Amino acid sequence: MHVMIVNGSPRVENLSNTEKIIDAFVTGLSECDATYERYAISKRSSWKKIKEAYMKNTEIIFALPLYAENIPGIMLEFLETLPAKDSNTRLSFILQGGFGEASQLDCGLRFLRNLPKYLGVSYGGTLVKGDNFGIRVVKEEIIKFIIPYVEQGRAFVRENGFKSKRIKKFAGPKYYALPVRIIYQFIFMTYAKKRFAKLAKEWGSSVPIDYKPWE
């Protein structure tokens, strides 16, 4: 199997959570003797090269973060430039987001399920997982966030695509159970608030997190 993987995030590669997820995923691909080629759309100067590779390859995965309940604007713009292909090409997706509940990604998932038909290609499934905000901001725990994607890379080769039973399990709970929500709400109002405020200071902010510049 040879896989073309495109990072659909607008973030430059060295700051991209999606890029780190792809790092782990291709490790799994390689372990199962698949080959791959990687691209990122964040630099527009690379779009011509990516389009050429898109036309040449038949096993393609777009990995992307959820932005405003759907794909990022820059990826939508890139997709609008793609020529039509046929169903011999299979398009799959890795959709990731910051929130932990799988239901947070439903709206994006619903769009991605239909997207291949607009491009004339076949759909290979979408690997969905949230809870990835920490990849960038909790650097000491990055391995915890990305390691599970290594096995998903292996499984993609072994099972020839994203199979529904596996990816459903990988996505995690649709919603948190009530006791978990109560605990999280307490954490959000106490520890998380302080942690974000501390993080903002580390980033050089001199105003509170909830500062209102235009009020």
Add this chain to the structure above:
Amino acid sequence: MVLIIDTTEEKLGKRVVTELKDNKDISYEYIDALSLDILNCQGCNCCWLKTPGQCVINDEFEPVLKKITKARQVWMVTDTKFGFISYKTKNIIDRLIPIITVNLHFVGKQVKHVVRYDNKPDFGIIYLGQGDKDYLSYWCEKCAININGKSLGVYEIEKYKEAVLCM
């Protein structure tokens, strides 16, 4: 104030403006967003952590964002692609991040970001072309919840007068 943000080549939002002028006595503003230099969100998180509430991208979006924070309703007039809004409109929606904070809370059963301002605009779409109306309605509702507003619905451009009735 009702804010109409138009990203269509044909300036179709002006039909809405004419209808408002003729039949409604309300405050409104029209923005021809296609004539503005509005870049895509780069996902830098600076508007949450480095310069809370302000985007660091140096383009013509900030005045638009300021108006959104004051508006009672925001209507996007947009072309469609892949059954969805155009990338030009999506770039604007992606750039709304500064009006929410990085802080979290539960809204119903889901975690959401806490909104930054007391004003919470409602949100609607008027579209041109082959939009997937069911999906657009679903997406519009989800986006409205994220800014603590309500969805005003999704209307084909031919039915813009129905949208004006909601304004």
